[in-house]
Amino acid sequence: MTFVVTDNCIKCKYTDCVEVCPVDCFYEGPNFLVIDPDECIDCALCEPECPAEAIFSEDELPAGQEPFVEINADLAGKWPNITEKKDPLPDAEEWDGKPDKLQYLER
Numbered sequence: 001m002t003f004v005v006t007d008n009c010i011k012c013k014y015t016d017c018v019e020v021c022p023v024d025c026f027y028e029g030p031n032f033l034v035i036d037p038d039e040c041i042d043c044a045l046c047e048p049e050c051p052a053e054a055i056f057s058e059d060e061l062p063a064g065q066e067p068f069v070e071i072n073a074d075l076a077g078k079w080p081n082i083t084e085k086k087d088p089l090p091d092a093e094e095w096d097g098k099p100d101k102l103q104y105l106e107r
């Protein structure tokens with residue numbers, strides 16, 4: 001079991017989540033973060049930290065978010081590790097809550 005970063009992180013990337021992860025298993029792309037499912041210890045600490053409510057347990061994913069399981073696993077192997085919070089993306093507030101942002105994911 002793992003936690004998964006989902007659609008609403010895209011174009012927001014608040015990064016509060018990385019500060020609390022005890023195993024540093026977040027990986028950073030241009031406008032999205034992912035969790036490495038092989039490293040996540042399922043502690044649930046990150047879930048309440050995300051201002052965009054974009055993090056869910058794999059077995060409690062909202063409808064339609066299933067593709068993000070594979071996306072997290074795939075991109076975790078390609079992107080660099082991130083362990084410290086940084087500024088969110090400039091238009092994070094504007095994009096927070098917009099639906100169907102997967103089309104904007106930069107890989």
Ligand code: SF4
Pocket residue numbers: 002003020021022023024025026035039040041042043044045046047
């Ligand atoms: Fe890290 Fe725990 Fe979140 Fe997994 S559930 S990504 S181990 S903080």
Ligand code: F3S
Pocket residue numbers: 005008009010012013014015016017018032033049050051052053054055
């Ligand atoms: Fe993304 Fe939320 Fe972390 S917006 S970067 S999952 S705090």
